[in-house]
């Protein structure tokens with residue numbers, strides 16, 4: 549995803565929320581490393597790997613649960629940005645019939661985001677930043693990056709997207725991913741709804757809830773995020 553250097557000041561806008569008026573347009577950022585049951589970078593993350601198709605199916609299940617929740621909360625538009633592996637992981641055949649899909653690269657934020665162009669951002673399948681304590685498959689853009697900062701504050705992909713969204717006055721209102729990713733968004737946006745679908749158990753191992761339970765919790769959190777959160 550794009551670097552956020554020019555959006556530094558916007559971190560300060562993250563908490564700038566106003567009166568609730570109901571969700572209308574939701575932008576969903578997806579990734580794969582934070583999907584429940586995804587644990588192994590050698591088997592589950594890239595095309596051609598043994599369990600890649602399973603990962604795609606699990607991601608689509610979590611994603612569409614979030615879309616259902618958003619629609620139940622009254623969303624009129626849901627746009628999905630495929631954020632994993634060069635934006636080539638999802639198919640239009642995977643996504644909810646009422647959602648739209650952004651794929652391919654480059655996909656700079658200003659192609660799709662504009663000032664108040666959406667009412668809220670969801671993250672689905674999100675992982676924590678490089679070096680995050682307790683993170684499952686934690687990294688920032690690539691597994692070779694040690695640390696990225698914005699004005700001295702360490703950020704991962706969550707903080708970068710949140711900063712860009714904040715620049716456009718769009719709050720992050722919901723995240724599903726591993727426990728460390730949930731903790732990371734709540735540091736930036738304490739009001740965000742979060743669903744922890746797994747947590748690190750030991751080096752290289754994780755404890756996940758079932759896919760059925762993940763979908764149920766994500767749908768409910770997405771609906772709450774759409775209904776209850778102050779959106780601007």
Ligand SMILES: [Zn+2]
Nearest residue numbers: 579580632633
């Ligand atoms: Zn990824």
